[in-house]
Amino acid sequence: MATGRTHRPATRSRGIPEATVARLPLYLRALTALSERSVPTVSSEELAAAAGVNSAKLRKDFSYLGSYGTRGVGYDVEYLVYQISRELGLTQDWPVVIVGIGNLGAALANYGGFASRGFRIAALIDADPAMAGKPVAGIPVQHTDDLEKIIKGNGVSIGVIATPAGAAQQVCDRLVGAGVTSILNFAPTVLSVPDGVDVRKVDLSIELQILAFHEQRKAGEEALPDGLPASAAAARESTDKGPDGDVPAVMPA
Amino acid sequence: MATGRTHRPATRSRGIPEATVARLPLYLRALTALSERSVPTVSSEELAAAAGVNSAKLRKDFSYLGSYGTRGVGYDVEYLVYQISRELGLTQDWPVVIVGIGNLGAALANYGGFASRGFRIAALIDADPAMAGKPVAGIPVQHTDDLEKIIKGNGVSIGVIATPAGAAQQVCDRLVGAGVTSILNFAPTVLSVPDGVDVRKVDLSIELQILAFHEQRKAGEEALPDGLPASAAAARESTDKGPDGDVPAVMPA
DNA sequence: CGATGTGAAAAAATTCACAGCA
DNA sequence: TGCTGTGAATTTTTTCACATCG
Structure with missing residues (x-):
């Protein structure tokens, strides 16, 4: 990572992971909500909960953008809104x-x-x-x-x-x-x-089909319709979300 | 949380990766199209192209379902449509x-x-x-x-x-x-x-924001307003996700 | 203290490359 | 011969855990 081109506390120079880019809009939305409620600062734990991801992931994601937080305190909401917006290219029309x-x-x-x-x-x-x-x-x-x-x-x-x-x-x-x-x-x-x-x-039918897959698994933990030895409902939770909230993924990206 | 796992210790077959599940609807659509054209069999290469992924990935995905192909020939379209439909739980209403x-x-x-x-x-x-x-x-x-x-x-x-x-x-x-x-x-x-x-x-604005991110990167390789150089993102994609096309759905009248 | 930032470890997903079967 | 199926290698993403600093 980082093409450490000197300058600044480096980090973020090359490519921000695609998975991270896909989550930035999520953080941005949560931050915007906080901003509208005039909340000045927020911790990675709180923001992560609001965005539906776990805090470690959020901090790692932010680390690709730079060091915008304050240890022992958290992140300045307005500042972070600006930084993420700029990163996503939303400061322009x-x-x-x-x-x-x-x-x-x-x-x-x-x-x-x-x-x-x-x-x-x-x-x-x-x-x-x-x-x-x-x-x-x-x-x-x-x-x-x-x-x-x-x-x-x-x-x-x-x-x-x-x-x-x-x-x-x-x-x-x-x-x-x-x-x-x-x-x-x-x-x-x-x-x-x-x-x-x-x-x-954006494909509605695909999203529904993925839901159906999990739904089927919930219902038939043992009663298997079709024969076939390979079919054995098992393992894996149906929830498969992070430690907290939900937040599936969208993108398919 | 981190509770609630247990369940079955993964019985060899039923551990289909989430990433694979997300692609099954893609394959299914491509297969359905072939089926409507009465194409009897298809190779992993052809099907992969139609679905917009690479063939190695497709074969690996199918390997989680079972061995439904015929070496030297390919896959039977109808049979595969049925197997994937069943796997996704689409054989029921x-x-x-x-x-x-x-x-x-x-x-x-x-x-x-x-x-x-x-x-x-x-x-x-x-x-x-x-x-x-x-x-x-x-x-x-x-x-x-x-x-x-x-x-x-x-x-x-x-x-x-x-x-x-x-x-x-x-x-x-x-x-x-x-x-x-x-x-x-x-x-x-x-x-x-x-x-x-x-x-x-499914968040429409998020998809647009991700596009904006890539769009910004394409255009602004030259000079960026705020300090920090915005990644140079060299080579790499042109078509974000999969190797090429995509497969959307949802459409109005 | 307390929460960030981040190496390092672990897990997941992708790609390679080829043995093996029709 | 041709293409599948898959172990192994590689890359990406997630999670851990803790040094670090306000």
């Missing part, structure tokens, strides 16, 4: 476009969590001409024909795909062609993108 | 309730991937009296007052929370109290649940 304004697209457009976190919905795009001009979440929907113009005109680099599966790849190609380099895909398809483009997926 | 029928709840209710994979929407529940009786996705919305009755009456063990953050914990408590043991949470809150209850979280 990210214009985002949402393509596919169906039920989900509308839900996303109305989702407050975006605007409050450095993301700004630059445009809503849909292929249905009937949708054009119609306001959703106060933003007029624009037609797919203008996709490239919209992307380039607003310097959009992050796109959200909420179209039906069949249209996803095509939309993806156009987004990438217009300059988008990060895509959040809600369509149930594997998107292929060129190098340099990030794709993250 | 899972009644699910969705609580919070706002934009997101409605989107989820309309999501086709539900019914097609062993999940059945047993009921839609909302706290707004005005919603009661109103059909969403063909299912009449019921009032929160009847939550317990609905859960118990339908033997529901999986609940989806799509309410505002403020109501999530309360709804969660009621679901758990009524017998739900698996929860898919879309509200941006950490839910606390008793042991034995699984919670998985």
Whole structure:
């Protein structure tokens, strides 16, 4: 770790582990809540509980960012909010476009969590001409024909795909062609993108299936349906969470 | 906590790694697509490509399930679909309730991937009296007052929370109290649940924040405002997670 | 004192690479 | 011959435990 390039108490110079990056938003949210309640400082133990992870992990995660705490005291909430925000790149404004304004697209457009976190919905795009001009979440929907113009005109680099599966790849190609380099895909398809483009997926059916797996295990600790010697419900808790709260993982990342 | 382990000493087979479980739905989707095209067999290489992972990982994953392939040939698509479905507990019908029928709840209710994979929407529940009786996705919305009755009456063990953050914990408590043991949470809150209850979280803003992190890294290799150089993250990914594509789901109408 | 920060150990996940079977 | 299945090696992530410092 650390490319100790001298300068500063080092640490954090190279790559912050992906697993850590995935948890930073979690910490940020817990910190924001504390901030709103005007809580000045918080210990790793308290913050960890609020975020749903264990304190050792949290401290290790923070150690990749730098030494932002005070021994014997804890962390300054405001300072940490700033540091994590900066690390995540949320101190700048990210214009985002949402393509596919169906039920989900509308839900996303109305989702407050975006605007409050450095993301700004630059445009809503849909292929249905009937949708054009119609306001959703106060933003007029624009037609797919203008996709490239919209992307380039607003310097959009992050796109959200909420179209039906069949249209996803095509939309993806156009987004990438217009300059988008990060895509959040809600369509149930594997998107292929060129190098340099990030794709993250959110898949409801997958999450449900994982739940079903654990649920099945809870119910059948012994009564095994299908024969097959290999099948023996056993071991492993169903909870499988850290020492405290819950906090599964999301990402799949 | 650290209590409650014991149980069976892992009977050789049933110790499927969590990471593997999380990928089974991916394989299942790819296999289903092949099945619909009447493809009889598939090699680990081909299937891996379709699912967006590398073949070594896929073979290793399958090895936890058993030896379902044929050397020199590959895997029988239908057989594998069945085995994975069974492993995930999808050969049975899972009644699910969705609580919070706002934009997101409605989107989820309309999501086709539900019914097609062993999940059945047993009921839609909302706290707004005005919603009661109103059909969403063909299912009449019921009032929160009847939550317990609905859960118990339908033997529901999986609940989806799509309410505002403020109501999530309360709804969660009621679901758990009524017998739900698996929860898919879309509200941006950490839910606390008793042991034995699984919670998985899907947080749209978190996914975007992770994208922003990578996006920032791509763009800002040059100069960063605040002191500390922001990691140089050299080579490495272009496509975060898996070797390439992804597999999302959820989609509007 | 008390809580952070962090080496070191442990566990989990991924990748390698090849023996072995159809 | 071709591809699976898997032990072994490697890498990543988590957890431990304690020196350290405010």
